[in-house]
Amino acid sequence: MAEPLAGSTTTSNVDLASEFKGDDAKDSSPDLADLQVLDAEKGSLEPPQDNDNSDGSSNRSDYKPWQWVIVALALYSSAFLYGLDTTIVADIQAAAIETFGDVEKLGWLGIGFPLGSIATILSLSKAYGIFDVKWLFLGSLVTFEAGSALCGGAPSMNALIVGRVWAGAGGAGMYLGLLNLLSINTSIQKRALYMSGCGVVWGTGCILGPVIGGSFADSGATWRWAFYINLVLFGIFSPAYLFVLKSYNPQPNKTFSEKVKHIDWLGVVLNAAVYVTFVMVFTFGGASWRWSDGRTIAVFVVFGVVTIAFVVTQYFSLFTTPTDRLFPGDFLRSRSLILVYICQACEAAALFIPIYYIPIFFQFTRGDNGVDAAVRLLPFIIITIFCTMLNGATMPKVGYYMPYFLVSSFFLIIGGALMYATVNATTPTANIYGFSILMAIGAGLAQQAAYSVAPAKVSPSRVADAVGFINAAQIGSVVIALTITSTVFQNIGYKHVAAALHGLDFSSEDIHAALAGAKSAVFESAPPDVKEKVVKGIVKAIGDGYILVIVAGAVELVASVFLKKERLFMEAGAGA
Incomplete structure (x- = not known):
């Protein structure tokens, strides 16, 4: 059995075999890679030392300080790109509709990116435990850039x-x-800080996405540069990925063909199909197809x-083994992992609803262009980033993680309820900012905690x-x-x-175009009193979306109450 990770108390890292008692318990003794990881965890705050495997590959890379700075910046740039593309279409939808038409396919612009992510996330997660991490990471980067192009x-x-x-x-x-x-x-003592930094950069990309997308859409560069910009950033950091980032091979003694055999290919296909069909039902249903339509x-x-x-x-474990199956079913025997999964899903859902719908609200009620509407997110941006950083800086010192999820849930419920129950087309801008700050505290305070x-x-x-x-919890919930x-x-807006x-x-089609924020006939030719009624109806539809924020907060509240009241993170050398 693997020894507990250093830096935790005896009450926090329970006996892994008794925690899971599943298919992997018999295989929980650490191999060479595990022992090297454990050595690095024993209070060392320096980059890990080289330990070569029998095949000559480096198992844990030895970075000089300047190399680690470059690698960290390059890695965080990928987090920024991922966050940026998650939301960048929020303010280019109208421009894309004006270019191509097909307003009935509008929903796919926002959903397509996270759909591609969740359809492959479990497969790629498994692959990172099998194949060389550096080259799989680079392959994913190239795939992302090709999609952006x-x-x-x-x-x-x-x-x-x-x-x-x-x-995606x-x-x-x-x-x-x-x-x-x-x-x-x-x-482990530094991981929460690094993970929160990742969350800050990713969240910054998410929230700046509408600003950058709107800026390009309103400029002569056109909305297409909202995607081309990814290629520029990749080009800047590609030397660091290729020449400074070092390899880590989790299974150095297996050949490539042996590793491929460990992929649960049936699970890969079925997992992707689950999310694709789910999105098809709710994207086409009620919009392109009637709910009673045979296709629906x-x-x-x-x-x-x-x-x-x-x-x-x-x-x-059909056509695979319990160890190789796509979904880590043994994790479902761990109360802690199930509950942090639920909490992470709630946090991510509550983050993205305001990101998409606050700019839309201001476009319809204040006549903002794409950039101005996105700038209205600044209070939400600043507080979310601050709270994410606060979590990363304080959680290792406090040791307890349960309170962060608990406090987050209260702010989500309050902020979501105020947005749903009190906001209308004439609500003062200051009120919207205040309510968004409450949601930002809830969405930011525990956004990356589960990753630690x-x-x-x-x-x-x-x-x-x-x-x-x-x-999978984070992207799936998005x-x-x-x-x-x-x-x-x-549907409600229509x-x-x-x-x-x-x-x-x-x-x-005119009605759907009006909902997309495009220059539709409705806003160009309808009488002023009719336009006012249209805006009120759209605002009511936006408000209904905040019900999901309330639900997310309530579910997280229940889940956090049942989390262990344990000290999992401590300063270096403080643990038993």
Whole structure:
């Protein structure tokens, strides 16, 4: 059995075999890589030393201080790119609709990127525990950049959507690689700080996405440069990825063909199918297809079938083994891992709903352009980043992680309730800022905490699985939250706008275009009193989306109450 990680108390790192008592318990003794990780965890704050494997590859890289600074900057740049692309379409949707039309496909622009991520996240997480981390990370970067290039040069809406999904798949591997590289190369005493830094950079990218996207959309460069900018940033940091970042091979004694055999290929396909069919149901249902349409029902059925098939194949390890199966089922025997998974999902969902819908609110109620509307997010941006940094700086000193999730949940409930119950088209801007700050405290205070907790609750050989497990919660909840809120906004908003335009000569496409914020006939030719009713209806639809923030806060509150009241993080040398 692997010894407890240094820097924790005897009450925090429980006996791993008794915690899981699952398929991996018999294989929990540390191998060479595990022992090297454990050595690095024993209070050392310096970059790990080289330990060569029998195949000549470096197991833990020895970075000089200047090399580590360069590597850290390059890694954090990938987090920024991932966050940026997650939200950059928030303020270019109208411009893309004006270029291509196809307003009924609007929802796919926001959902496509996280969909590509969640469809591949578990597969890539498993791969990071098998293949060389550096080269898998670089492959993911190249995939992300290729998807971005396709988005920038897209000749049609369908091509743009494909590019978004493609970039999302590469982005998932890119972000997972970052998290794994930080976990590999940092001690438990410093990991929370590094992870919170990752969260700050990623969150900054997420929140600046609408600002940057809106700036390009409103400029002569056009919205296409919102994607081309990724290629420029990649070019700047590519020498660091290629020549300074060093390899880490988690299974150095296996050949490539042997490693490929350990991939759960059936699980890979079924996992992707679950999320794709889920998004198809709620994106097309009610918008392009009626809920009673045979196509909607058929996709519902397929979604149910593939979900059941995925659960069954993972439970019984069909065509794979308990160790190699895609979903780390033994983690479900750990109360702590289940609860931090739930908390992380709630945190991510509550973060992205305001990011997408606060700018939309100001565009409709204040007539802001893309840049001005995105700038309205600044209070949310600043407080979210501050709270994420506060978590990373204080959690290792406090030791306890449960209070962060608990306090976060209260702020999410209060902020979400105020946005839902009190906001209308004439609500003062100061009120919106105040409510958004409350949500920012809730979304930021524990946004990255699970990434520090989960790796500390498993043996070193399972760190990649633990990171992927939490990342699946984060990205999966973003997909679900954006899909549900998009469905609510499109369906409820359509009803309100249609009611306001009753008796006037406006088509269904005109109504959808109005919801997209495009220069539609509704806002160009409708009488002022009708426009006012349209805006009120749209604001009501936006407000309904904040119900999900309230729900996320409530679920996190319940989950956090059942978290262990333990000290998991301590200063170097303080642990037993």
